[in-house]
Amino acid sequence: MTRESSASPLIFGGDAQSPRAALPVLPPLALYIHIPWCVRKCPYCDFNSHTASPVLPEEEYVDALLADLDQDLHAVHGRELSSIFFGGGTPSLFSADSLGRLLKGVEQRIPFASDIEITLEANPGTFEQDKFVAYRKLGINRLSIGIQSFQQEKLQALGRIHNGDEAVRAAGMARQAGFDNFNLDLMHGLPNQSLDDALADLRTAIALKPTHLSWYQLTLEPNTVFWNQPPTLPEDDTLWDIQEAGQALLAEHGYVQYEVSAYALPGRPARHNLNYWSFGDFIGIGAGAHGKLSHPDGRIIRTWKTRLPKDYLNPAKSFRAGEKALGNDEMPFEFLMNALRLTEGVESRLYPERTGMTLESLAEGRREAEQSGLLQVEPSRLVATERGQLFLNDLLQKFLT
Template sequence: MSNIETGDMALPPLAAYVHIPWCVRKCPYCDFNSHTHQGGLPEDAYIDALIADLDADLAHAHGRELTSIFFGGGTPSLFSAAGLGRLLTAMQRRLRFASNIEITLEANPGTFEQAKFKDYRAAGINRLSIGIQSFNPDHLKALGRIHDGREALAAVDMARRAGFDNLNLDLMHGLPSQTLEQALADIEQAIALGPEHLSWYQLTLEPNTVFYSRPPKLPEDEVLWDIQEAGQARLADASYAQYEISAYARDDRRARHNLNYWQYGDFLGIGAGAHGKLSHADGRIERYWKTRQPTDYLNPDKPFCAGRKSFSASELPFDFLMNALRLVDGVPSAWYTERTGQAIADIAPVLDSAVERGLLEPWQQQLRPTAQGRLFLNDLLEMFL
């Protein structure tokens, strides 16, 4: 494949992901880098390490402004607002924040109180993503969650009282022994709470999880299909527009941080096990990852960065499209060249074949999957391997 000159490859928007790896309890379906904490959290030491980690990555920011920050985990709401505020202040001293920067904190019901929410808002966090997963007590128990349905309702109320006007609720479906009626009841309850954004996704059994080694009884495929169809229809009726495989938003309140991932933007990754993606001035595109174990990450004798991978020209089509084609509307075709440095003509025969198979819309202006392409996204992406 041919490489476009570096001058034609504009540096994309830049975001930052901050990983806080501790949880009260590890959920049996979770394959994220999360660790049950014993006793007190090393909050101050960890924030010091995050700042030092950021300092090591600053050279890669190329003077760009930061468009979003996402605190993920783990359970970031285990950390104090004062601690996260200290980190945000340090970040703003080192990086230029966009005037409308989106700063999201993942939180779980049961790990906070209303006063803490007010302090988070005062610290500059302007978006909350609350991990509810279900309102059904039996399903919450099966998922190993530490909250109940009442705490989930209270969490949303606390967030609103604290001044948050941009909320995401995480919901799962296809849960152990879940019926269509139960899945729709979860959606109805979520809609009644009026969040600006809903992440609604199917439970999958991931390697290196308890559920993978001891699989629960999941709904049959026919039931899963019925849940998917009925749930999407109900969300559309309630004015939640689907813009990605599992993301729905009202009033165009799409998650800007996640959009940056899917639109092949860049992001700094700091924290134990965090991943990042960088476009370099010489045309290289690189992904990197940080030391995974918190004890190693906090060890001053060990490096923060655990590995890096630069993509070859033959690897870039898949890496770009596995993100862009998750979006219902896809991305402008011109972005392929702008954000990979590769000529789109090089993959035109494969794109044409995908159109012929009914998986991709005509691609000259927009790289957009068809409805069939979204259903069989893996088949579509495999064409670019």
């Protein structure tokens, strides 16, 4: 397959072309691979996902992904991949043969770290154990299973295609296939959900002994069925009770909250996501995938790919839909909107290392945030207070210019 190298111009943001220090060392590099098809689109989902046809164009899509990756190789600068994440959509709709060919092609282009983390998103209704075993043999060593709830009424309200029993079996199937590291994705604040309902879901999940839990509140996003036809969601007081009681229950069972909605057993945080939150680099390939790529001269470029699968697979169209160089004025917000989601924040030195800018460029916003009780007074770290975590948008506003 042949493509234009880029059909879209570079968009400069703010004072992007003003001088910025060369980066002393490039950040870790990850790879995000987007597979956009699902069995059925959920009414709350605002991700780039599309209902699958009976036969998926697996071979053509893998060819396109590798050709897409070829066009981003100039930004690797000798680094190896620290993590790979297959997201979607539902990547587990693809066969092990297709994913194996893709992983082999990726490794031929970029070396893998010896301890690389490779995560695959999967749903309980779309796989069987033979497929899990095959995935594990490919070197995929972490699963993220989209449970959302174990209660049939809630699953139906969310438009999920699996039932509670399948959700429970999924974790056992994963472990049996050799996955000793897996995440369960669980929502709270569901339509007509009570505190008892939410805690029952959480207890069921904990009993399955995942190494990681993504536990987050359902939100109504634009361009979704729920946005246009809103369900009845719990009152704010109930949502607060669920959050407090759920966090206490997770802590009681050894799950450490390390990000706003991420909880892990000791030593088991998601390395791929930690890379995002600490302003690491990632190549994004696939329909609608986003990337962030740093260059030794200090340029930091955000990229995004063609969104519709039919356009992504069209040889006459470019993979890359656009790119933007981050300006100096954008850098504080860009860095902190992720770093401050981490409960322990990041070391202050990471800001100049990853942005090429001085800590002094944060001074005014930092002072205001500390005085407002949103940022801890901690010179060696950039970390939100408990109040700052609750009012993260207010905290980030301090760093907008």
